[in-house]
Amino acid sequence: MTRLLIVCAANLCRSPMAEAVLRGHAAGLGLSEVASAGVWASSRRQEADKRALQALQARAYGLDRRWRSRRVRPEDFDDFDLLLAMDREVLRGLEAQRPARSTARLALFLQGMTGLGRDEVPDPYFGTVEGFERVLDLIEARVAAWPAAVDLKRHFTAAA
Structure with a gap:
C-alpha cells in the first residue's frame, strides 16, 4: 500500500479535489493514505x-x-511514498524542497496518461466554474487509468 500526497500551488483547488476523489477509491487503487498540500500554500x-x-x-464527492x-513540510518527504504534482512548476518546487536523504518518488499527477492532450492539470483558480469541472474531469480520468498497485511506484518513477 502506498502513501500518497497530491500537491498543487496553494492547496485550495486541484489537490484538495484530487484528495477527495482518490480517498473514495483509495483501497482499490492500492493507497493506504491520501492527503494534499501546496508548495506555496x-x-x-x-x-x-x-x-x-x-x-x-x-x-457526489465530499471533502x-x-x-x-497546508503547506508541504520537510517530513512529508518521509511520511509519503509518492508525491504527485499537478504541474511542472509545482514539481520543480517539490524538487527544490526535497531533503537530500528522501526516498519519496516525485512525479506529475497525469504522468503516463495518453489521449488527454495534456500532461498537466491546469490551475482553475483565476478562471470560471467550467475550469473546475475540467480539472475534475482530468482527476477522474487519472483515477480510471490508475496503475495497478503492484506497478504504482514503478509507473511514477520514470522521468516526468
Missing part, C-alpha cells in the same frame, strides 16, 4: 475554494468540513 490554513467544493458536490489547506 499560505501559512494561514484556509478552506478549499468554494467552486472546487461545488464541483465535487455535483459529482471533510474540517479540511484546511
